[in-house]
Amino acid sequence: MKLLTALLLIALVAMIAKTYLLSFRFQSPEDYAGTGPEFDLTKHLSGEILSEGLIFGPNGKMANSFTAKMVGEWQGSSGTLSEEFTYSNGVTQSRKWYLTLGPDNTFTATADDLVGEAKGVVSGATVQLNYTIKLPESAGGHVLQATDWMYLTESGVILNKSEMRKFGLKAAELVANMRPAH
Numbered sequence: 001m002k003l004l005t006a007l008l009l010i011a012l013v014a015m016i017a018k019t020y021l022l023s024f025r026f027q028s029p030e031d032y033a034g035t036g037p038e039f040d041l042t043k044h045l046s047g048e049i050l051s052e053g054l055i056f057g058p059n060g061k062m063a064n065s066f067t068a069k070m071v072g073e074w075q076g077s078s079g080t081l082s083e084e085f086t087y088s089n090g091v092t093q094s095r096k097w098y099l100t101l102g103p104d105n106t107f108t109a110t111a112d113d114l115v116g117e118a119k120g121v122v123s124g125a126t127v128q129l130n131y132t133i134k135l136p137e138s139a140g141g142h143v144l145q146a147t148d149w150m151y152l153t154e155s156g157v158i159l160n161k162s163e164m165r166k167f168g169l170k171a172a173e174l175v176a177n178m179r180p181a182h
Contacts, residue, residue, distance in 0.1 A: 035124030053176025
């Protein structure tokens with residue numbers, strides 16, 4: 001019985017270590033330094049952008065899909081990214097991000113559904129953004145911690161993956177692509 005308990009404990013520790021040490025949210029911008037093509041927020045999040053994506057619930061099953069039309073505009077180190085979402089369940093949503101470039105490839109962002117300010121880092125072909133988001137009441141009104149990664153491909157398409165967590169547990173995941181509308 002002691003051997004079985006020890007084996008179960010080892011398996012539990014291994015699962016926890018994998019979850020916390022070898023998972024999506026433990027990537028770092030330094031992992032992508034020097035990769036290309038170089039992500040430039042003012043270039044790649046500018047103009048008309050089309051997006052399609054999937055949202056997965058905590059059970060890993062697809063909960064919804066969406067299309068979005070985005071428009072990015074920049075003046076110096078300040079920009080906006082307006083988003084118009086249409087979800088497969090018929091719901092529509094508008095969001096406007098306000099972006100401010102900072103030193104050393106950092107930036108901050110705000111939006112009406114964020115709690116506080118998002119913090120971002122551009123590194124090589126990637127962007128990492130961490131923020132707290134409050135879901136609409138129609139989606140439960142939950143407050144979630146989000147880790148958002150965007151990966152720029154050679155063709156100019158941006159692949160986006162986000163994880164949203166509550167109490168440290170994955171509550172939702174988003175996978176999307178973003179591409180210039182022209």
